[in-house]
Amino acid sequence: MDTSELKKFSDVSFDITVAKKNALERARSRQIVAHSGHLFRADSHTINLARTLSDRSGEFYILDVNDNPCLIKDTKEFLNLLIARNQESLNEYHRWYQTLKNRKSQ
Amino acid sequence: MTQGVLLFCFDTAEVQYHRITNRCVDQINHHLCLPITVVTNQSTLDQWDDRPNVNFVVIDNQTGNRRGSSEWHNLDRCEAYQISPYDVTLLMDTDYFCYTSNLLEYMKSEDDFLIHRDVYDLTGKNVYDFRTNSLIPMLWATVIVFRKTVRAKQIFDTVRYIKQYYQYFCKLYRIDFANFRNDYAFSIAMNQIDGFNQQYFIPARLPTLPATARVRTFHEYGLTFEIDGQLRNIEHQDVHVLDKEIANV
Numbered sequence: 001m002d003t004s005e006l007k008k009f010s011d012v013s014f015d016i017t018v019a020k021k022n023a024l025e026r027a028r029s030r031q032i033v034a035h036s037g038h039l040f041r042a043d044s045h046t047i048n049l050a051r052t053l054s055d056r057s058g059e060f061y062i063l064d065v066n067d068n069p070c071l072i073k074d075t076k077e078f079l080n081l082l083i084a085r086n087q088e089s090l091n092e093y094h095r096w097y098q099t100l101k102n103r104k105s106q
Numbered sequence: 107m108t109q110g111v112l113l114f115c116f117d118t119a120e121v122q123y124h125r126i127t128n129r130c131v132d133q134i135n136h137h138l139c140l141p142i143t144v145v146t147n148q149s150t151l152d153q154w155d156d157r158p159n160v161n162f163v164v165i166d167n168q169t170g171n172r173r174g175s176s177e178w179h180n181l182d183r184c185e186a187y188q189i190s191p192y193d194v195t196l197l198m199d200t201d202y203f204c205y206t207s208n209l210l211e212y213m214k215s216e217d218d219f220l221i222h223r224d225v226y227d228l229t230g231k232n233v234y235d236f237r238t239n240s241l242i243p244m245l246w247a248t249v250i251v252f253r254k255t256v257r258a259k260q261i262f263d264t265v266r267y268i269k270q271y272y273q274y275f276c277k278l279y280r281i282d283f284a285n286f287r288n289d290y291a292f293s294i295a296m297n298q299i300d301g302f303n304q305q306y307f308i309p310a311r312l313p314t315l316p317a318t319a320r321v322r323t324f325h326e327y328g329l330t331f332e333i334d335g336q337l338r339n340i341e342h343q344d345v346h347v348l349d350k351e352i353a354n355v
Contacts, residue, residue: 011336014230015336015338017230018229018230018338019338021230022228022230022340022343025226025311025313025343026206026313026342026343028310029206029208029310029311029313029343029344030206030208032208032211032212032309032310033211034211034212034214034215037214037215037216038215038216039211039212039215039217039309041309065309066217066305066306066307066309092342
């Protein structure tokens, strides 16, 4: 076995793993949004909850990232904000991922 | 309601912090578009040829603290509440570089004092594990968002008190770092103000490049650093850089 080749391969794998973790961290940081003086994480959990609650009534209460309750009055605006930020962050993550895939295929 | 950024910048014999501050100010102007106040001393201001267009506050800063064999002028952070001209203040280290507008979201929060609890090591080596270095988790005073409230004032007043009796508090909280460190002073202050429960934090991790990573170049969207002989990039991500050689990059 050519151990120098193995080390090169291992180093590249490590770099890719770190780069992927950093890209995901960047996306997660970008998903923090403020609404009505509270901070929320625009992740799938929050979006699903907001969507489910907005289907049932005009207003709803939801917990922010620090577990403080917040009354959401304009549910449509809130949901749009969450989805926009979620997709913005994942779009950027996807672009990075495509670059990585192209690099791997070369 | 006024909003702005407050920076503390004091040159030492080893590091020209004003050069780092220039870069920090550029990034704030580009990504946050907020008014900036820089707290400095007269000798730093005298050295500052290419002064940025910011509001300067000149103080006679406290000296005497050290990190290793180097001077460490970090003793005036507790005066931020008094000095800040803003209703909502983003208090930042000058070695934190904004490549996003993420910090603006935290300033819209009605919480009157937000600070990072968790750190993220961008090198992937997870070098920041201080769990056994103190009885309470260490918070990161690199970025703080505060409003002019009674509670926020109490936190800063408590930090000033802790600074005065720092060695006592080090023993009480079994903190391994004997030299004054704002991270621990704010950790203790929040612990005490919050009734020995730490409660509200910035809900993201502080992206940090440890001192082992050497920054080689800054570019429009981020920076390139070297670690273990390899070059890596950070783009579109805020970054807290511990390598003080960046003053010369």
